[in-house]
Structures are given as C-alpha cells and as structure tokens.
Amino acid sequence: MSYFSDIYSGIKTLLTGMRVTGGHFVRIRSENITQQYPDNRDTLQMFERFRGEVVMPHDENNEHRCTGCQSCEIACPNGSIEIIWDRQVDPATGKKKKMIDKHIYHLSMCTMCGLCISACPTDAIVWAQNYENSVYDRSALTKVLNQPGSKLKAGIEE
Amino acid sequence: MMNIPLSITSTIHDWLFSIMPEGAATFTEWILIATAYLALFAVAGLYLVLLERKVAAWFQFRLGPNRVGPWGIFQTIADALKLVSKEIYSNERVDKFLFNLAPYFVIVASLMAMAVFPFSKQFQGFDINIGVFFLFAISSIGVIGLLVGGWASNNKYSLIGAMRSGLQTISYELSVGLSILTMVLLTGTLQLSEIIEVQRTGGWLIFQGHIPAVIAFMIFMIAGTAETNRAPFDLVEAESELGAGFHTEYSGMQFAYFFLAEFINMFIIASIAVVLFFGGWLSPFGITEGITWFPEVLWFVIKVFMIILLMMWFRWTFPRLRVDQLLTLEWKYLLPINMVNLVFMAIVIWLNFTL
Numbered sequence: 001m002s003y004f005s006d007i008y009s010g011i012k013t014l015l016t017g018m019r020v021t022g023g024h025f026v027r028i029r030s031e032n033i034t035q036q037y038p039d040n041r042d043t044l045q046m047f048e049r050f051r052g053e054v055v056m057p058h059d060e061n062n063e064h065r066c067t068g069c070q071s072c073e074i075a076c077p078n079g080s081i082e083i084i085w086d087r088q089v090d091p092a093t094g095k096k097k098k099m100i101d102k103h104i105y106h107l108s109m110c111t112m113c114g115l116c117i118s119a120c121p122t123d124a125i126v127w128a129q130n131y132e133n134s135v136y137d138r139s140a141l142t143k144v145l146n147q148p149g150s151k152l153k154a155g156i157e158e
Numbered sequence: 159m160m161n162i163p164l165s166i167t168s169t170i171h172d173w174l175f176s177i178m179p180e181g182a183a184t185f186t187e188w189i190l191i192a193t194a195y196l197a198l199f200a201v202a203g204l205y206l207v208l209l210e211r212k213v214a215a216w217f218q219f220r221l222g223p224n225r226v227g228p229w230g231i232f233q234t235i236a237d238a239l240k241l242v243s244k245e246i247y248s249n250e251r252v253d254k255f256l257f258n259l260a261p262y263f264v265i266v267a268s269l270m271a272m273a274v275f276p277f278s279k280q281f282q283g284f285d286i287n288i289g290v291f292f293l294f295a296i297s298s299i300g301v302i303g304l305l306v307g308g309w310a311s312n313n314k315y316s317l318i319g320a321m322r323s324g325l326q327t328i329s330y331e332l333s334v335g336l337s338i339l340t341m342v343l344l345t346g347t348l349q350l351s352e353i354i355e356v357q358r359t360g361g362w363l364i365f366q367g368h369i370p371a372v373i374a375f376m377i378f379m380i381a382g383t384a385e386t387n388r389a390p391f392d393l394v395e396a397e398s399e400l401g402a403g404f405h406t407e408y409s410g411m412q413f414a415y416f417f418l419a420e421f422i423n424m425f426i427i428a429s430i431a432v433v434l435f436f437g438g439w440l441s442p443f444g445i446t447e448g449i450t451w452f453p454e455v456l457w458f459v460i461k462v463f464m465i466i467l468l469m470m471w472f473r474w475t476f477p478r479l480r481v482d483q484l485l486t487l488e489w490k491y492l493l494p495i496n497m498v499n500l501v502f503m504a505i506v507i508w509l510n511f512t513l
Contacts, residue, residue, distance in 0.1 A: 007491065014476070021217050021475045028216045 045129070051112045052128040054105055056145040063153040064146050066124035068100030072116035080109040081116055092154070100146065107133060108141040167280040191283060199269060202425055203418035204234040209463075210421070210470060217474040244410030249312065252407065256310035261408070261415035263303030268422040271296045275429050276350050278439045278454040289350035290342060293430060294335055297385070300423065301327040307416070311407040319406075322393055322481055326384060329488045330391075333381035336496040340374040340503050341367070341434045344512065354438040362437040366512050370503035375435050377496055382427035383469055384484070386420060390476035391484060428465035429458075436461050 024031065035044060046052070058064050068085040084102040089095070117125055125145065135141060170190070174183040208230060212222035223230035248257055271293055273283040286292060301324055308320020344367050345353045357363055364371045384391040408416060432438060439454040446452045479487070506512060 007495075017475045018471060021471060024219060025213075025216050025471075028219075028221075031219055032221060034220045 046131060050127065050129055050131070051114065052130045053107055053133060053143075054110065054116065054125050054145070055128040056103060056125050058147055058150055059153070061153075062147060062150040064124060064150050065122045065153055066100050066103055066120075066146060067122055067152060068098050069121065071119040071121060072125060075115040075119035077113065077115065078109055078111065080106045080111075082106075099152070103145040105143050105145050106141065107143060108138060165280060195269060195272060195283065199272065199418075199422060203421050204238060205231075206421040206425065206466070207237070207417075208234045209466070213467065213470045214474055217471070238414065241410055241414045246410045246412060248407060251312045253310040253312070256306050257407075258412075260303050260307035260310060261412045261419070263306065264300045264419040264423075265415055267296055267300035267303070268419050268426060270299075271426050272422070272429075274350060275426075276354055276433065276438055277458050279351075281455060282351060285349065285351050287347075287349045290338060290348045290353075290434075293426075294331075294338065297334075297423075297426065298327075298331060300419070303419075307408070313407055316406050323387060325481075326387065326391060326393075326484060329485060330381045330384040330492075333377055333488060333492045333496055334385055336493075336500060337374040337378040337381065338430070338434060340370060340496075340500050343500070343503050343507060344371070350433055350438075353433060354440065357437045358440055358444075361513065362435070362440070362442075364435040367503055367506060368513060370499050370506055371435065373495070373499045374503070375431070377492055377499070378431060378435075379465075379468065379472075381488075381492060382431065383472055384488075386423040386427055388420070388424060388469060388473055390472065390478050392473075393478060393481060393484070424466060424469055425462065428462045428469065431465050432458065432461045436465075 037044060056064050056066060068083060070083050070085070073079075073081045073083045082104040083100060084104065085098055085100050087096050088099050090097045090099070114127070117127065133141075171187065174186055177183075178186065208223070211233070212230065215222035223233040226233045226236055248254075274286070274289050274292055276282040276285070304323045304327070305320050308316045308318075308323070311317070341363055342348060342353075344363055345356045347353060347356070353363075357366075360366055364375055367374075439458040441447065441454070441457050446454075446457075
C-alpha cells in the first residue's frame, strides 16, 4: 500500500518545489541579480578578491616595494613578467646591490593565475579592480609596472 | 452602452459575396482563412519563444532579453532573421527525401490541430461534430515527423533521441485521451462549440465535475507536457546528453520549424485544456456576457497564456526524468489513476452529484 503514500508524498514535494520557483517569479523586481552593464558603469563595483590586472601600488612619495628579486618572473607559468635589473651602487649604503629598472608586465599573455602575487616576498604587486582592459592597439597591453622616477621604499629589505 | 455585435466574419462574408461571383468568393475566403492561420502560427510561435525566455529568466533570478526593443519584443524577429539566413546543409549520407520531409509532418499536424479550436463564437475554422476526436487523432501524426527526422539523419544519437521520443509520445497519448474522455462524459458531445455552450449554461467544466475533473486536469497537464516533449520530460532533446536529439543534423530554417512546432504544440495542449476545462472563450462568472462588442478571443488568449505559464513553471522547477522513470510514471501511476477516475466520473454523473 505504499502506492498511495508514494503518490501523496510525490504530489507534496512537487508543490513545494513549485512554491519555491513561484516565489522567485513574483519577487523578481527585488531579487534580480542581473547587472545592467553598460548602463550602470558609474556605480558598478567588483567584489574584493576580483582579479582585474596586476599593478604595483606606489605611495605618495612615488616609492614602491619591489626589490627586483625576480620571484614573480620565475613563478609566472608563461613568462608574462620580465624584470630588467642591474647591479648598481646603492646611494644609501655605498655597496653594490641588485636594483630594479623596469618591471614589464604583458597583460596580453597573463592568465590571471595569481602565482606572481603569492610569490612576491614583499607584497609589491597586487590585484587591481578594473575590468575594462580592452584596447585597439595590442602594444598598449605591454605595461611597465613601476612608475618612472620611483624607487624602493626604505626599510623593505629587512 | 453600445450593443452592436462584433460580427467580423459575417461582415466579411457578405461583402465578398456581394462583389464577386460565388465560386471566386468562396475561394478567396479559403485563402483568407489559411493566411490568418499561418499568420497566427508564425506570430504565436515567435512570441511564445520570447515569453519562454523571459519567464525562464524570471524563475532564475535574472531578467530575460531586454536590449532589442523594450522588454525585448524584437528579439525573436532578430533570431528568425538569423535563422533564415543560415546555410541549409546536410552530410551526403542522409536520406534526402525523408530528411527534407520530416519538419513538414510536424508543422502540418500542428496547423491542422489549430484549425478546430473555437477562438470565439465566430472565429472557428472547422466546426465538425467529432471535434475532440479529430484533435486527438491529428496530434498523433506529429510523432511521425520526429521518427522520420531522427532516422533520416544518419546519426546514431539522433536515432536514439527519436526512438525515445516516439516511445514517450505514444505512451502519454493514452493518458491525454483518457482524461479528455473523462470530460467528454460531462458534456455528452464531441463538438467543440457545443462543449463551450454546455459550459456557458452550466459553469466551467472543472467546477461542474469537481473532484474527478480536478484529477483529470492534473493528469492532463502532466501528460500534456510529456506529449510535447517539454521538460521535465525532455530527454528527447536533452541538451546535455544527446547534442540536440533528433534535430541535431538540422540547421537554419528546418531547425526553426521543429523549434516552432514544439511551441505551437504547447499552445495546442493549453488550448485543449482551456476549451475542455476552463470554458474556452467564456468570461468568468459571465461578466462580459452582455457587452456584445467585447472580443471574446481576448479571454481565450488570457486563459491559454495562464496555462502556458503553468507549463513553463513545470519546466523550470522539476529535474529531468530518466526514461525508465518516465515509463513507470505513465504505465504504473497515470494510467490506472486515469481509468479509476473515469469510472468515478461516470458514477458521479449517474448519481447526479455534478454541480
């Protein structure tokens, strides 16, 4: 006689399911999750862990935290980062040490894997939040991450 | 209150017969009616696809197409233009004649079924005294189109899809027929306009036969969605399993035919439900009975859209059934319940318990 109890429980579960989706249908105005891009470009914000592109933050004295250790270049799986460095005399201590000249980042080849950011020992590079990265000229996608005239922040190499 | 009856068909009929000899006038009438049905088929198909996309989106917390025209009303026209401009090709080993013939089976079956519906007191194409029987017989022809399409595609996955579809359709036709028969017991006639006449004087059939009619309606809705191969019974076109089932090898306009025919079949099942259970073009409680210029076809369309919304609700709530679950549902549950319900309705009528 489980035939009838099967039918009854079947109908009950069907109606429960229909009530859930019916609820979505009537509350669509308040529960809608579609972003009407590009109309909402002014107010649209991505979530905190969004992977836009890799940037090197500079503080107000135009100093960054990149020591030129090349950990990110080694960690990158397809060679999207090239570090141009040199051994020069450090003006503060007078000794020869490795300093970074340019940190070249190929956004066209970057897979957004994040290995460079996790490999960096000084937190020099971070994820940015911008999502509109398309350009008309491919050479604009090869970016130099450290700004001209910037130098390493003091006290990073402890 | 204006009491001028809205008798469009008799006005056109008299005008045509006054300006042409009789044979030519009859012929022109036929052409006009055929054009009207084809236009209805095309427009209903197009806008049902848009409605399906919008309703599907609303059930999933998102908005549907809303960029092409306000509320996306030109979206399906854009899709239709795209489909028309696609190249129709097939591989060399398909059975050419059958491959090209298959979509026409389903379209012809759907159009013939649409010819007998009473959209309003005057808008009925073909009012024969075996209306319900005709409807039921015609909708069985559509399955041939699916089988022929799957076989002629020279593709084993299409063939599996077509076989599953044929199996499903012939099983659920039994349930559809028996639940229609349950309601015909109440009306005593198979003619569709007479069925609506019975409902005008006695109330809608789903209220007249209370418990057995409600059970018959539930079984009809389940079997009807299975007839048209809609989810949750859509293992025929299970997009994630079989490519696209029997219509994998079709492209462009032929795919559009199958696709439209599925939506028109949904419209037909909903129309049968409205005519047999919910009073056709009658207004609820007769509120617009006295207003003779009111287009009754509007009530018909509103009711049909309610039922179509119900079918779409089913699609986006329930998971897909496996083929053995499908057959268990039909042969072990729906068919015995249907037969018992038929006897129950007969007893209710005999003992005069109808409302």
